[in-house]
Amino acid sequence: MSVIRTVVAGVGSYLPSRVVTNEDLSKVVDTTDEWIVERTGIHSRHIAADGELTSHLALAAARNAIADAGIDAQEIDTIILATTTPDNTFPATAVTVQAELGLYHGAAFDIQAVCSGFVYAMTIADTFIRTGQSKTVLVIGAETFSRLLDWTDRTTCVLFGDGAGAAIVKGEQGAGTNADRGILTAHLHSDGRYKDKLYVDGGPSSTQSTGHVRMEGREVFRHAVVNIAEAISESLAATGLTADDIDWFVPHQANKRILDGTAKRIGLPPEKVVMTVGEHGNTSAASVPLALDTAIKDGRIKSGDLVLLEAMGGGFTWGSLLLRF
């Protein structure tokens, strides 16, 4: 049966040049390199310069993805940008990227699912492409998450970083089997009962200010491993594939211990897990495309490989997506 598949045609990423190490942070808050590495696996993170905005990071990643796909930017008819840290409350940061790329057609909008943003955005792109709404979509995850941090709170400020990743996805005919290139299945979830476990204590409607990240770390950790493993099982059940079929696991880069726990729970060996959290920290919606770009550019992920993406974040939101690269 012939079907339309959403195929990844190119990827790109961008990291701000300033690197902040755990040692640097130990001069700002009461923490140590040893504590951060042992509890999170994070050694350093990139932090945007003053005046460097989410749209700047997004645009750089987008340009790299467009070059990687070898397309004319004018082919893009939809831009979906996942972010929790837009340049402004409105308009959407996606329209700034659209204007900078010289695109005056199609649609551009932001989505907000915190750390799950890129998996959500890819799922929306897939739906748009399969229903004929879009042909070529630029999907971006971009964050200047450092701007939401309380730099006096050691329980949160050591965890996050800034960055952006992007993918160009296009419709292609497939045979309707698991051998097709492209997105094979995607599953999204949220449960607002947990919205106070990880949130920002401000916003335009409540405080007329941006606010700072607040988190019950242990609760987030506990739910993350369970929810992520369940969403992955859903993707495998929907396709009839098993953990053994997965070539690469590209998870949201929250914390090395969450990644190790999830991989163990679903029976994936550590060598199949793409891990960038050590050098990037948690870049929220940017973490999955940053990790994907890293593993494609260093030659690990090859054409035809089965890749599993997953994420979980504030809300809680979570999801998984299986694609053949």
Ligand code: ACO
């Ligand atoms: N440096 C030194 N000590 C610290 C630091 C720090 N940066 N942060 C907390 N501590 C202290 C605490 O104050 C506490 O001290 P106390 O025992 O004297 O009260 C002690 O360390 C233990 O604190 P816990 O919060 O119990 O430590 P835990 O082992 O749970 O680790 C962590 C904390 C790393 C946040 C963990 O809970 C975690 O990884 N949770 C998941 C959070 C996450 O990844 N969030 C990202 C967003 S959600 C997502 O992306 C999935």
